[in-house]
Amino acid sequence: MNKEVKYSIVVPLYNEAANVTQLYVRVTQVMEDLEEPYEIVLVDDGSKDDTPLALRAISASDSRVRIVTLRRNFGQTPALKAGFDAARGEIIISMDGDLQHDPEEIPAFIAKLEEGYDIVSGWRAQRRDGWLSRRLPSRIANWMMGKLSGVALHDFGTTFKAYRRETLKSIHLYGELHRFIPALAAWYGARITEIPINNPPRQNGKSNYGISRTLRVFLDLLSTKFLLDYSTRPLHFFGPIGLLATGSGSLIGCGLIFSKLFGHQATMLQHGPLLFAATVLVLGGIQILCLGLAAEILSRTYYESQGKPIYAVRETRTFDPQATISVHPKLLRIDQGVPVESVPGRERFPGSEKRAIG
Numbered sequence: 234m235n236k237e238v239k240y241s242i243v244v245p246l247y248n249e250a251a252n253v254t255q256l257y258v259r260v261t262q263v264m265e266d267l268e269e270p271y272e273i274v275l276v277d278d279g280s281k282d283d284t285p286l287a288l289r290a291i292s293a294s295d296s297r298v299r300i301v302t303l304r305r306n307f308g309q310t311p312a313l314k315a316g317f318d319a320a321r322g323e324i325i326i327s328m329d330g331d332l333q334h335d336p337e338e339i340p341a342f343i344a345k346l347e348e349g350y351d352i353v354s355g356w357r358a359q360r361r362d363g364w365l366s367r368r369l370p371s372r373i374a375n376w377m378m379g380k381l382s383g384v385a386l387h388d389f390g391t392t393f394k395a396y397r398r399e400t401l402k403s404i405h406l407y408g409e410l411h412r413f414i415p416a417l418a419a420w421y422g423a424r425i426t427e428i429p430i431n432n433p434p435r436q437n438g439k440s441n442y443g444i445s446r447t448l449r450v451f452l453d454l455l456s457t458k459f460l461l462d463y464s465t466r467p468l469h470f471f472g473p474i475g476l477l478a479t480g481s482g483s484l485i486g487c488g489l490i491f492s493k494l495f496g497h498q499a500t501m502l503q504h505g506p507l508l509f510a511a512t513v514l515v516l517g518g519i520q521i522l523c524l525g526l527a528a529e530i531l532s533r534t535y536y537e538s539q540g541k542p543i544y545a546v547r548e549t550r551t552f553d554p555q556a557t558i559s560v561h562p563k564l565l566r567i568d569q570g571v572p573v574e575s576v577p578g579r580e581r582f583p584g585s586e587k588r589a590i591g
């Protein structure tokens with residue numbers, strides 16, 4: 234059974250009774266046209282309305298639907314993760330259950346993925362949400378995320394995305410990190426691109442988020458940046474700050490001792506604030522250095538206890554006399570199921586697609 238599912242559509246649902254049936258019907262129409270085995274994974278994130286009833290009715294009539302019911306409302310990211318864990322398809326497509334994502338756009342995602350990308354991300358080119366509460370914070374967050382992660386996507390925030398199964402397997406999701414999947418995956422060398430999508434306004438029910446989400450997104454941004462860049466070498470982050478503080482504090486201290494010994498100045502009376510600054514800098518600096526060292530120990534425990542590699546291999550290949558090479562107009566592939574994208578100059582790196590899209 235496992236191998237037979239090609240596409241998994243994963244949808245987190247929280248109080249979407251008014252939308253879920255229509256969503257199911259539209260997704261089914263689109264997926265049936267593709268004529269490949271698929272499944273729809275509907276995750277009920279502890280809904281308090283009639284969503285569970287609607288889901289039961291849907292699953293009673295269609296064996297291609299899998300329902301995952303969480304025990305309580307955990308939030309969109311855990312709900313998505315539960316769906317990803319249950320999904321069995323080679324290609325996993327996640328989308329919202331409030332009809333703000335058009336199921337009719339799924340084939341475009343799949344087509345793009347088949348060009349050789351690992352992640353295809355939706356880009357709400359024309360957003361309909363409120364400007365101050367949603368669009369402005371999202372603009373800033375997207376810009377910062379792009380700068381910090383080096384993945385030039387216009388829109389990290391949307392859940393409408395398609396992934397190759399292996400890409401998702403390597404990623405752990407915490408907090409509200411689902412919007413950072415491309416940034417995390419880029420660390421693993423995933424090839425990422427985006428396609429413009431519609432963003433129809435919500436017809437039924439109400440959004441679960443408002444301006445309060447902004448702060449959390451920025452905090453997640455901070456932790457993601459730190460994790461991506463320094464999780465294997467935290468002392469490189471804390472070290473320079475600690476050394477700078479200790480060094481400047483020591484310099485000031487030496488200056489004060491010098492003025493005391495040779496200038497015969499009353500340090501306490503004449504340079505009180507400076508003495509204070511020197512003390513704080515030296516003490517603070519030492520603590521930051523120690524924090525860095527402690528983090529180094531933590532990082533070793535983290536990676537070694539889980540056997541986590543600090544690198545990611547796309548493939549390992551040796552000479553194979555049986556392999557026949559056939560040239561596809563887009564990509565060079567070696568048969569025998571080995572995915573190859575090794576035409577010189579054809580390698581796509583995270584973000585390199587941005588220019589093509591404009």
Ligand code: UDP
Pocket residue numbers: 244245246247248249278306307308309312328329330331333439440441442
């Ligand atoms: N959602 C969820 N659990 C939550 C909040 C939201 O599963 O705690 C689902 C919700 O049902 C919808 C998707 O996540 O399918 C996006 O939520 P929403 O429309 O509220 O967010 P927005 O589109 O306003 O960003």
Ligand code: MG
Pocket residue numbers: 329331333435440
């Ligand atoms: Mg929505």
